Amino acid sequence: MKKRILFIATGGTIASEVTELGLKPGISAEGLLRAVPAIRELCDVECLQLYSLDSTDIGPEHWLGMARAIRENYEGFDGFVLSHGTDTMAYSAAALSYLIQGSAKPIILTGAQKPIGFDTTDSRVNLLDSFICACSGDMHGVMIVFNGRVILGTRARKTHSKSFDAFSSINYPHIADVRDGRVTQYIVPGFERKPRFFSELDCRVSLLKLIPGADTAQLLFLMERSDALVIESFGVGGLPRGLHEAVHLAAREGKLIVMSTQVQNEGSDLAVYGTGRPLSEDPLILEAYDMTTEAAVTKLMWLLPISRSQAKAARLFYTPVNHDILAAR
Numbered sequence: 136m137k138k139r140i141l142f143i144a145t146g147g148t149i150a151s152e153v154t155e156l157g158l159k160p161g162i163s164a165e166g167l168l169r170a171v172p173a174i175r176e177l178c179d180v181e182c183l184q185l186y187s188l189d190s191t192d193i194g195p196e197h198w199l200g201m202a203r204a205i206r207e208n209y210e211g212f213d214g215f216v217l218s219h220g221t222d223t224m225a226y227s228a229a230a231l232s233y234l235i236q237g238s239a240k241p242i243i244l245t246g247a248q249k250p251i252g253f254d255t256t257d258s259r260v261n262l263l264d265s266f267i268c269a270c271s272g273d274m275h276g277v278m279i280v281f282n283g284r285v286i287l288g289t290r291a292r293k294t295h296s297k298s299f300d301a302f303s304s305i306n307y308p309h310i311a312d313v314r315d316g317r318v319t320q321y322i323v324p325g326f327e328r329k330p331r332f333f334s335e336l337d338c339r340v341s342l343l344k345l346i347p348g349a350d351t352a353q354l355l356f357l358m359e360r361s362d363a364l365v366i367e368s369f370g371v372g373g374l375p376r377g378l379h380e381a382v383h384l385a386a387r388e389g390k391l392i393v394m395s396t397q398v399q400n401e402g403s404d405l406a407v408y409g410t411g412r413p414l415s416e417d418p419l420i421l422e423a424y425d426m427t428t429e430a431a432v433t434k435l436m437w438l439l440p441i442s443r444s445q446a447k448a449a450r451l452f453y454t455p456v457n458h459d460i461l462a463a464r
Protein backbone atom coordinates (compact mmCIF):
# COMPACT_ATOMS: atom_id res chain seq x y z
CA MET A 136 0.00 0.00 0.00
CA LYS A 137 1.19 3.51 -0.82
CA LYS A 138 2.34 5.65 2.11
CA ARG A 139 0.40 8.77 2.97
CA ILE A 140 2.65 11.82 3.17
CA LEU A 141 1.69 15.35 4.18
CA PHE A 142 3.57 17.94 2.15
CA ILE A 143 3.87 21.20 4.09
CA ALA A 144 5.09 24.13 1.99
CA THR A 145 6.62 27.20 3.65
CA GLY A 146 8.28 29.06 0.75
CA GLY A 147 12.01 29.45 0.06
CA THR A 148 14.00 29.51 -3.16
CA ILE A 149 12.54 26.17 -4.23
CA ALA A 150 9.15 27.89 -4.62
CA SER A 151 10.48 31.23 -5.82
CA GLU A 152 9.89 33.16 -9.02
CA VAL A 153 11.80 35.98 -10.63
CA THR A 154 10.28 39.37 -9.80
CA GLU A 155 11.47 42.94 -10.27
CA LEU A 156 12.40 42.95 -6.59
CA GLY A 157 14.43 39.77 -6.73
CA LEU A 158 13.47 36.14 -6.15
CA LYS A 159 10.28 35.71 -4.12
CA PRO A 160 8.29 32.61 -3.14
CA GLY A 161 5.15 32.35 -5.28
CA ILE A 162 4.77 28.72 -6.36
CA SER A 163 2.25 26.70 -4.36
CA ALA A 164 2.72 23.24 -2.85
CA GLU A 165 0.58 21.82 -5.67
CA GLY A 166 2.74 23.65 -8.20
CA LEU A 167 5.89 22.13 -6.75
CA LEU A 168 4.41 18.64 -6.91
CA ARG A 169 3.30 19.13 -10.53
CA ALA A 170 6.95 19.73 -11.43
CA VAL A 171 7.91 16.28 -10.11
CA PRO A 172 5.21 13.82 -11.27
CA ALA A 173 7.18 10.83 -9.89
CA ILE A 174 6.19 11.88 -6.35
CA ARG A 175 2.49 11.17 -6.88
CA GLU A 176 3.39 7.78 -8.36
CA LEU A 177 5.39 6.95 -5.25
CA CYS A 178 2.93 7.93 -2.51
CA ASP A 179 -0.40 9.54 -1.67
CA VAL A 180 0.31 13.18 -0.98
CA GLU A 181 -1.81 15.82 0.63
CA CYS A 182 -0.68 19.45 0.50
CA LEU A 183 -0.72 22.10 3.17
CA GLN A 184 0.37 25.60 2.16
CA LEU A 185 1.44 26.79 5.61
CA TYR A 186 3.54 29.85 4.66
CA SER A 187 4.99 31.41 1.56
CA LEU A 188 8.07 33.06 2.99
CA ASP A 189 11.72 33.56 2.30
CA SER A 190 13.20 31.72 5.28
CA THR A 191 14.94 34.92 6.37
CA ASP A 192 11.47 35.81 7.68
CA ILE A 193 10.90 32.50 9.44
CA GLY A 194 11.30 32.43 13.21
CA PRO A 195 10.06 30.85 16.44
CA GLU A 196 6.35 31.57 15.79
CA HIS A 197 6.63 29.72 12.46
CA TRP A 198 8.48 26.80 14.08
CA LEU A 199 5.56 26.52 16.49
CA GLY A 200 3.18 26.69 13.51
CA MET A 201 5.03 23.87 11.73
CA ALA A 202 5.04 21.72 14.88
CA ARG A 203 1.33 22.39 15.37
CA ALA A 204 0.53 21.40 11.77
CA ILE A 205 2.42 18.13 12.23
CA ARG A 206 0.80 17.44 15.59
CA GLU A 207 -2.70 18.02 14.22
CA ASN A 208 -2.06 15.66 11.31
CA TYR A 209 0.24 13.17 13.01
CA GLU A 210 -2.19 10.24 13.15
CA GLY A 211 -3.40 10.64 9.58
CA PHE A 212 -0.04 10.36 7.81
CA ASP A 213 3.01 8.08 7.60
CA GLY A 214 5.44 10.95 7.18
CA PHE A 215 5.91 14.67 6.61
CA VAL A 216 7.92 16.62 4.03
CA LEU A 217 8.40 20.34 4.52
CA SER A 218 9.72 22.59 1.76
CA HIS A 219 11.66 25.47 3.26
CA GLY A 220 14.20 28.15 2.39
CA THR A 221 17.78 27.08 2.92
CA ASP A 222 18.98 30.17 4.78
CA THR A 223 17.44 29.29 8.13
CA MET A 224 16.53 25.66 7.46
CA ALA A 225 19.13 24.40 9.95
CA TYR A 226 17.49 26.49 12.70
CA SER A 227 14.01 25.24 11.79
CA ALA A 228 15.23 21.63 11.70
CA ALA A 229 16.86 22.00 15.11
CA ALA A 230 13.81 23.75 16.58
CA LEU A 231 11.47 21.04 15.25
CA SER A 232 13.79 18.39 16.74
CA TYR A 233 13.06 19.87 20.19
CA LEU A 234 9.38 20.61 19.60
CA ILE A 235 8.66 17.07 18.35
CA GLN A 236 10.74 14.44 20.16
CA GLY A 237 10.85 10.70 19.67
CA SER A 238 8.80 10.64 16.45
CA ALA A 239 8.82 7.27 14.72
CA LYS A 240 7.52 8.99 11.58
CA PRO A 241 9.92 10.92 9.35
CA ILE A 242 9.74 14.72 9.40
CA ILE A 243 11.88 15.86 6.48
CA LEU A 244 12.89 19.40 5.56
CA THR A 245 14.17 20.18 2.11
CA GLY A 246 14.63 23.07 -0.26
CA ALA A 247 16.93 24.16 -3.04
CA GLN A 248 19.56 26.64 -4.09
CA LYS A 249 17.82 27.28 -7.43
CA PRO A 250 14.06 27.68 -8.04
CA ILE A 251 12.07 24.78 -9.40
CA GLY A 252 11.30 26.63 -12.63
CA PHE A 253 14.95 27.17 -13.59
CA ASP A 254 16.57 25.00 -16.28
CA THR A 255 19.40 24.10 -13.93
CA THR A 256 18.00 23.40 -10.52
CA ASP A 257 18.44 21.13 -7.52
CA SER A 258 14.75 21.53 -6.60
CA ARG A 259 13.34 18.50 -8.34
CA VAL A 260 15.92 16.00 -7.13
CA ASN A 261 15.82 17.30 -3.54
CA LEU A 262 12.03 17.12 -3.47
CA LEU A 263 11.91 13.62 -4.95
CA ASP A 264 14.71 12.38 -2.65
CA SER A 265 12.78 13.72 0.34
CA PHE A 266 9.64 11.80 -0.57
CA ILE A 267 11.71 8.67 -1.26
CA CYS A 268 13.18 8.97 2.25
CA ALA A 269 9.78 9.69 3.78
CA CYS A 270 8.53 6.41 2.27
CA SER A 271 11.61 4.34 3.04
CA GLY A 272 10.61 2.97 6.44
CA ASP A 273 13.72 3.44 8.57
CA MET A 274 13.75 7.24 8.83
CA HIS A 275 12.56 8.52 12.21
CA GLY A 276 12.31 12.05 13.55
CA VAL A 277 13.47 15.34 12.11
CA MET A 278 16.05 15.51 9.32
CA ILE A 279 17.16 17.48 6.30
CA VAL A 280 17.41 15.81 2.89
CA PHE A 281 19.59 17.83 0.54
CA ASN A 282 21.97 17.14 -2.32
CA GLY A 283 21.75 13.38 -1.85
CA ARG A 284 22.47 13.42 1.88
CA VAL A 285 20.29 12.87 4.92
CA ILE A 286 21.38 14.96 7.91
CA LEU A 287 19.88 14.85 11.40
CA GLY A 288 17.86 17.96 12.25
CA THR A 289 20.15 18.88 15.13
CA ARG A 290 23.37 18.46 13.15
CA ALA A 291 22.79 20.47 10.00
CA ARG A 292 24.43 23.72 9.03
CA LYS A 293 24.34 25.69 5.81
CA THR A 294 27.98 25.72 4.76
CA HIS A 295 27.73 26.86 1.13
CA SER A 296 25.76 29.91 0.10
CA LYS A 297 25.54 29.08 -3.63
CA SER A 298 26.53 25.55 -4.60
CA PHE A 299 24.06 22.65 -4.52
CA ASP A 300 26.08 21.07 -1.72
CA ALA A 301 24.59 23.57 0.71
CA PHE A 302 24.44 21.59 3.98
CA SER A 303 26.96 19.74 6.10
CA SER A 304 26.47 17.45 9.05
CA ILE A 305 28.52 18.93 11.89
CA ASN A 306 30.37 16.74 14.39
CA TYR A 307 28.21 13.75 13.47
CA PRO A 308 28.01 11.64 10.30
CA HIS A 309 25.15 12.13 7.87
CA ILE A 310 22.80 9.21 8.38
CA ALA A 311 22.10 8.19 4.78
CA ASP A 312 22.82 8.85 1.12
CA VAL A 313 20.16 8.97 -1.57
CA ARG A 314 21.41 8.24 -5.04
CA ASP A 315 19.42 7.41 -8.20
CA GLY A 316 16.30 6.85 -6.14
CA ARG A 317 17.93 4.45 -3.65
CA VAL A 318 18.56 5.09 0.01
CA THR A 319 21.73 3.78 1.63
CA GLN A 320 21.24 4.22 5.37
CA TYR A 321 24.12 4.00 7.85
CA ILE A 322 22.45 5.15 11.06
CA VAL A 323 18.87 4.53 12.18
CA PRO A 324 17.77 7.34 14.52
CA GLY A 325 16.09 6.36 17.77
CA PHE A 326 12.39 6.93 18.43
CA GLU A 327 9.81 6.41 21.16
CA ARG A 328 6.48 4.61 21.21
CA LYS A 329 4.68 7.95 21.22
CA PRO A 330 6.14 11.29 20.12
CA ARG A 331 6.28 14.14 22.61
CA PHE A 332 5.07 17.48 21.30
CA PHE A 333 5.93 20.82 22.89
CA SER A 334 4.14 24.07 22.18
CA GLU A 335 6.17 26.82 23.79
CA LEU A 336 9.45 28.58 23.05
CA ASP A 337 11.21 31.39 24.90
CA CYS A 338 12.49 33.85 22.29
CA ARG A 339 14.69 35.75 24.76
CA VAL A 340 17.78 33.86 23.68
CA SER A 341 20.75 35.69 22.15
CA LEU A 342 24.00 34.82 20.47
CA LEU A 343 27.23 36.75 20.90
CA LYS A 344 30.01 36.03 18.46
CA LEU A 345 33.20 37.31 20.06
CA ILE A 346 35.66 39.44 18.16
CA PRO A 347 39.12 40.29 19.48
CA GLY A 348 38.71 43.30 21.76
CA ALA A 349 35.03 42.63 22.55
CA ASP A 350 34.08 44.59 25.67
CA THR A 351 31.70 44.00 28.56
CA ALA A 352 29.27 46.65 27.29
CA GLN A 353 28.23 44.38 24.40
CA LEU A 354 27.88 41.45 26.76
CA LEU A 355 25.80 43.42 29.28
CA PHE A 356 23.59 44.82 26.52
CA LEU A 357 22.64 41.34 25.36
CA MET A 358 22.45 39.92 28.87
CA GLU A 359 19.89 42.54 29.92
CA ARG A 360 17.63 41.59 27.03
CA SER A 361 17.97 37.82 27.31
CA ASP A 362 17.11 34.88 29.53
CA ALA A 363 19.86 32.85 27.91
CA LEU A 364 22.98 33.73 25.97
CA VAL A 365 25.19 31.59 23.76
CA ILE A 366 28.71 32.96 23.56
CA GLU A 367 30.65 31.80 20.51
CA SER A 368 34.22 32.17 21.67
CA PHE A 369 37.47 31.28 19.93
CA GLY A 370 39.04 27.83 19.46
CA VAL A 371 38.16 25.26 22.12
CA GLY A 372 36.71 28.09 24.19
CA GLY A 373 37.58 30.80 26.65
CA LEU A 374 36.99 34.47 27.30
CA PRO A 375 39.22 37.52 27.23
CA ARG A 376 40.23 38.57 30.77
CA GLY A 377 37.83 41.51 31.02
CA LEU A 378 34.69 39.45 30.37
CA HIS A 379 34.94 36.71 33.00
CA GLU A 380 33.43 38.52 35.94
CA ALA A 381 30.36 39.72 34.05
CA VAL A 382 29.65 36.18 32.86
CA HIS A 383 29.96 34.57 36.32
CA LEU A 384 27.76 37.33 37.75
CA ALA A 385 25.08 36.96 35.09
CA ALA A 386 24.94 33.21 35.76
CA ARG A 387 24.43 33.98 39.45
CA GLU A 388 21.58 36.31 38.54
CA GLY A 389 19.82 33.40 36.85
CA LYS A 390 20.84 33.85 33.22
CA LEU A 391 21.65 30.69 31.33
CA ILE A 392 25.06 31.11 29.74
CA VAL A 393 26.32 28.60 27.19
CA MET A 394 29.95 28.76 26.11
CA SER A 395 30.42 27.62 22.54
CA THR A 396 32.95 28.04 19.77
CA GLN A 397 32.85 29.81 16.44
CA VAL A 398 35.04 27.07 14.97
CA GLN A 399 32.66 24.91 12.98
CA ASN A 400 34.20 21.49 13.55
CA GLU A 401 35.15 19.45 16.65
CA GLY A 402 33.43 21.64 19.24
CA SER A 403 34.53 23.25 22.49
CA ASP A 404 36.66 22.03 25.38
CA LEU A 405 36.68 24.88 27.87
CA ALA A 406 38.87 23.21 30.47
CA VAL A 407 41.98 23.13 28.28
CA TYR A 408 43.25 26.71 28.60
CA GLY A 409 43.50 29.14 31.47
CA THR A 410 41.16 31.44 29.50
CA GLY A 411 38.38 28.84 29.77
CA ARG A 412 39.10 26.66 32.84
CA PRO A 413 37.41 28.95 35.42
CA LEU A 414 34.27 28.96 33.27
CA SER A 415 34.29 25.18 32.95
CA GLU A 416 34.57 24.90 36.76
CA ASP A 417 31.54 27.13 37.35
CA PRO A 418 28.56 24.73 37.62
CA LEU A 419 26.20 27.52 36.54
CA ILE A 420 27.93 28.01 33.20
CA LEU A 421 27.11 25.52 30.47
CA GLU A 422 29.18 24.35 27.53
CA ALA A 423 28.01 23.43 24.03
CA TYR A 424 30.76 20.86 23.38
CA ASP A 425 30.00 19.29 19.98
CA MET A 426 26.56 20.92 19.50
CA THR A 427 25.92 23.26 16.62
CA THR A 428 25.04 26.86 17.44
CA GLU A 429 21.67 26.30 15.75
CA ALA A 430 20.95 23.41 18.11
CA ALA A 431 22.24 25.22 21.22
CA VAL A 432 20.12 28.31 20.54
CA THR A 433 16.89 26.44 19.80
CA LYS A 434 17.45 23.97 22.65
CA LEU A 435 17.60 26.90 25.06
CA MET A 436 14.40 28.35 23.58
CA TRP A 437 12.71 24.98 24.15
CA LEU A 438 14.01 24.23 27.64
CA LEU A 439 13.53 27.66 29.25
CA PRO A 440 9.72 27.47 29.50
CA ILE A 441 9.87 23.99 31.07
CA SER A 442 12.70 24.47 33.59
CA ARG A 443 12.02 26.11 36.90
CA SER A 444 15.64 26.05 38.06
CA GLN A 445 19.08 26.42 36.57
CA ALA A 446 19.86 22.86 37.67
CA LYS A 447 16.88 21.50 35.70
CA ALA A 448 17.86 23.65 32.71
CA ALA A 449 21.41 22.28 32.82
CA ARG A 450 20.11 18.72 33.04
CA LEU A 451 17.87 19.22 30.03
CA PHE A 452 20.62 20.98 28.09
CA TYR A 453 22.98 18.05 28.53
CA THR A 454 20.36 15.37 27.85
CA PRO A 455 20.74 14.32 24.20
CA VAL A 456 17.79 14.97 21.89
CA ASN A 457 17.93 13.65 18.31
CA HIS A 458 21.69 13.01 18.80
CA ASP A 459 22.38 16.73 19.29
CA ILE A 460 25.16 16.29 21.87
CA LEU A 461 27.66 13.46 22.32
CA ALA A 462 30.14 14.76 24.86
CA ALA A 463 28.75 16.32 28.01
CA ARG A 464 30.09 16.62 31.52
Ligand code: ASP
Pocket residue numbers: 146147148149188189190191219220221222223246247248249
Ligand atom coordinates in the same frame (compact mmCIF):
# COMPACT_ATOMS: atom_id res chain seq x y z
N1 ASP B 1 16.66 33.20 0.73
C1 ASP B 1 16.20 31.86 0.45
C2 ASP B 1 15.45 31.36 1.66
O1 ASP B 1 16.07 30.97 2.61
C3 ASP B 1 17.34 30.97 0.12
C4 ASP B 1 16.98 29.55 -0.24
O2 ASP B 1 15.89 29.06 -0.05
O3 ASP B 1 17.88 28.86 -0.79
O4 ASP B 1 14.26 31.34 1.68
